Each structure stands twice: as structure tokens, then as C-alpha cells.
Amino acid sequence: MTNYRLRCISCEKEYVPQRSLYYCQECGPLMGTLEVIYDYDNIKIGRDFSKTASITQFSDLLPVKFQTDMDSFVGGTPLIRLKNLFGSDEIMIKFDGVSMSGSYKDRASIIAINKAIEYGFDTIFCASTGNAASSLAILSANTKLRTYIFVPSTIPKGKLAQLVAAGAIVLPLIGTYDEAFDISMDIGLKKGWYCRNSAINPYLLEGKKTGAYEIIVQNDYKVPDFCFVSVGDGTVVSSLFKGFMEFNRLGLTDRMPKIIGVQAEGASTLKRVFENGKPYLPVEEKVHTIADSISVGNPRDVIKACQYMEKYDGEFISVSDEEILKGIMTLGSTTGVFSEPAGATAFAGYMKMMRNRRISPEQSVCLVITGNGLKDIHAVENAVNVNNYKKEEIYNMLEGV
Numbered sequence: 001m002t003n004y005r006l007r008c009i010s011c012e013k014e015y016v017p018q019r020s021l022y023y024c025q026e027c028g029p030l031m032g033t034l035e036v037i038y039d040y041d042n043i044k045i046g047r048d049f050s051k052t053a054s055i056t057q058f059s060d061l062l063p064v065k066f067q068t069d070m071d072s073f074v075g076g077t078p079l080i081r082l083k084n085l086f087g088s089d090e091i092m093i094k095f096d097g098v099s100m101s102g103s104y105k106d107r108a109s110i111i112a113i114n115k116a117i118e119y120g121f122d123t124i125f126c127a128s129t130g131n132a133a134s135s136l137a138i139l140s141a142n143t144k145l146r147t148y149i150f151v152p153s154t155i156p157k158g159k160l161a162q163l164v165a166a167g168a169i170v171l172p173l174i175g176t177y178d179e180a181f182d183i184s185m186d187i188g189l190k191k192g193w194y195c196r197n198s199a200i201n202p203y204l205l206e207g208k209k210t211g212a213y214e215i216i217v218q219n220d221y222k223v224p225d226f227c228f229v230s231v232g233d234g235t236v237v238s239s240l241f242k243g244f245m246e247f248n249r250l251g252l253t254d255r256m257p258k259i260i261g262v263q264a265e266g267a268s269t270l271k272r273v274f275e276n277g278k279p280y281l282p283v284e285e286k287v288h289t290i291a292d293s294i295s296v297g298n299p300r301d302v303i304k305a306c307q308y309m310e311k312y313d314g315e316f317i318s319v320s321d322e323e324i325l326k327g328i329m330t331l332g333s334t335t336g337v338f339s340e341p342a343g344a345t346a347f348a349g350y351m352k353m354m355r356n357r358r359i360s361p362e363q364s365v366c367l368v369i370t371g372n373g374l375k376d377i378h379a380v381e382n383a384v385n386v387n388n389y390k391k392e393e394i395y396n397m398l399e400g401v
């Protein structure tokens with residue numbers, strides 16, 4: 001753990017960290033997201049991180065003291081390097097689908113769990129499209145924390161099974177993720193439970209930024225030209241900006257990558273807010289996409305994501321559900337990476353930019369694949385609807401093969 005302060009992303013007021021301080025008291029929860037600030041001049045680190053170690057190796061850049069048995073099982077996911085694919089000389093796939101709970105969200109949950117323990121809470125709550133919740137449930141299962149989970153009742157069965165198996169108290173709401181978020185805040189804060197909600201808890205982004213650190217370390221401190229990631233609330237994309245920015249600020253890299261935030265066409269609220277220009281304001285829309293993890297109509301990290309996009313020249317793009325479904329199959333059959341729809345959204349965005357000749361073959365590309373395909377089998381049901389055969393039919397079919 002290193003010394004840190006909290007600063008409001010709207011009015012820049014600084015706060016000393018306190019037990020139940022989540023957002024700027026003057027700007028409120030949506031405009032007043034707090035960001036963790038370090039004294040970078042006093043952090044002395046070199047290019048000597050491990051390519052396989054867990055996120056605990058980044059303790060000098062994190063606002064937490066690691067103290068659970070699960071800490072050393074978060075992070076350290078593979079960066080798969082593939083040559084001559086899809087028109088690129090080389091692409092890299094940062095695959096967080098192989099993490100403990102099968103998604104990128106482990107990086108944030110482990111920080112929230114450690115913070116809850118540090119501050120002496122006995123209960124933690126979370127509203128989620130599914131992955132944040134299942135990672136919280138799984139990583140806190142062997143702690144003393146009670147875990148309350150607010151999810152939309154449409155959550156994919158794989159994610160629900162993870163929650164139940166991990167012993168969390170699950171409250172599936174007949175309603176949207178955005179509604180589940182609102183009631184979780186109302187109930188959770190009144191009850192005095194610790195909040196693990198995206199964009200509200202400032203420490204979550206700190207865990208997520210370690211994905212960017214790992215990409216740099218695993219790529220021998222070279223910065224990819226492009227980095228693609230899918231976007232719902234906007235915390236993951238913001239965390240990548242912060243991670244790449246910090247390594248650059250600390251002299252470990254020489255530039256920033258171009259970060260492309262990919263949304264589903266039916267849930268592209270953040271893209272619209274950004275394209276409408278300043279002032280960036282929270283909005284609420286009705287959304288629909290098969291990519292359940294990014295089906296967000298009232299994005300909670302809207303201001304921070306737009307500010308980062310603007311400052312570091314990133315871009316939001318969107319892809320159709322059809323492109324996402326096709327992306328799952330193309331990615332799987334060419335790389336072996338089986339992704340849930342939200343993960344494949346990043347890949348579909350890359351394919352779209354390749355088709356539009358926005359990326360040249362020699363430019364290096366990193367795709368952040370944020371969730372495992374086994375979490376949402378239903379999404380690919382039609383594609384895996386294969387015929388069954390009698391024994392003789394199989395013999396006949398394969399004769400001469």
C-alpha cells in the first residue's frame with residue numbers, strides 16, 4: 001500500500017480517505033466520482049515486474065493492504081500473442097476469462113474485499129450485471145464478510161450459478177441493471193454495508209488498472225498502438241487509461257496507446273454522450289443488447305470515461321449484436337479464446353476498424369477480453385445447435401476423410 005488522496009473529477013476538491021466516503025459531497029454520486037491520487041514523484045519503481053505474478057506485485061501503486069487468502073490468485077492472466085491474423089501482423093489478447101471467477105472484475109472485487117476488511121465492515125453489497133457480483137461472491141467466499149447481491153433477474157444462468165455456489169445472498173430484481181443499482185444504493189448505504197458498486201467506490205478502478213500494467217509488462221514495456229475494450233458503465237475503460245497513464249508518468253513507457261471503447265449498438269449511451277461533446281452529463285436511456293454485461297442505460301462512470309477519452313485521444317465505437325455473436329465464433333475458432341458476448345464486443349470493434357482500414361497491418365493491437373464464454377451459453381445457443389447422429393451415420397459421414 002502507498003499513500004494516497006481522493007480527488008473529485010468534477011470540482012477537483014480533495015478528500016482524506018474515510019470509512020464511508022465514496023463520492024464528492026458537493027457534486028454527488030454521478031458528477032462527483034472520486035479518483036485515487038498518488039504522489040508519483042515519490043514512487044520509485046523500475047522495469048522489474050514479473051510477467052506471471054498476481055496483482056499483489058503492484059502494491060506500491062495500489063491504495064490497499066492485501067490481507068486475504070485469495071489476493072495472490074487475482075491478475076497475472078495471459079497475454080496471448082498471435083501472428084498474421086485478421087490482417088494484423090500481430091495481435092495480443094489479454095484474456096481475463098481465465099481468472100478465478102472468469103472475468104476482469106476480479107481485479108476490482110479483491111480491492112473492495114480488502115478495503116471492507118480494513119475498515120471493519122462485516123457486510124458488503126454490490127449491484128451488477130453479473131460479473132462484478134460473481135467475482136465478489138467467489139473472492140469473498142472464504143472471508144467473514146456477508147455478501148448481498150442485487151442483479152437483474154435476466155442474469156445469465158452461468159453467472160447466477162456462480163453466485164449461488166459461492167454462498168452469496170442473491171436478490172434478482174425483476175427490472176434492469178440500472179434499477180438494481182439504484183435500490184442497492186438505497187438499501188446498502190442505509191444499512192451501513194460496504195459498497196462495491198462500479199464508479200461509486202473509487203478503489204475499484206485501482207484494481208482494474210492493473211490490467212493495463214500487465215499488458216505493458218507482458219509486452220516487454222512496449223505500448224501497443226491500439227487497445228480495444230468493451231464499455232458499459234465506463235469504469236474498465238477508464239481504468240485502462242489510468243493504468244497506461246501511470247506507467248507512462250512513472251517513466252516505464254514512452255507514450256499512451258490509442259484506446260477504443262466498444263459498445264453494443266443497442267446500448268451505446270456513453271458513446272453518444274461523448275460525441276455530443278462538453279459538458280458531459282449523466283443520461284438515462286432504454287437499452288437492449290445480447291451482451292448483458294454491457295447492457296447499461298445509465299452509465300455510472302460517464303464523466304470520468306469521457307474526460308479520459310478526450311485527454312488521451314481515445315474513441316468510442318459501436319457494433320451490432322450480430323457482429324458480437326459472429327465475433328464469439330470467429331475469435332474462438334481462430335484463437336481458442338471463448339468469450340462471453342461483452343468480451344467479444346472488443347474483438348468485433350477491432351474487426352470493424354480493420355474492415356474500415358483504420359488500422360494498418362504493422363500496427364500492434366491488444367484486445368482485452370473481459371469475460372469467459374462459459375458464463376453465458378444461452379447467448380450462443382443458436383450457433384451451437386448442431387445435429388445428433390446415429391452410429392452408422394457417423395461412420396458413413398467420415399468414410400474417406
Ligand SMILES: Cc1ncc(COP(=O)(O)O)c(C=O)c1O
Nearest residue numbers: 131232233234235236293370371
Ligand atoms: C465481461 C465484461 N466486459 C466489460 C464490462 C464493462 O465494464 P464497465 O461497465 O466498467 O464499462 C463488464 C462490466 O460488467 C463486464 O462484465
Ligand SMILES: [Zn+2]
Nearest residue numbers: 008011024027
Ligand atoms: Zn466535487
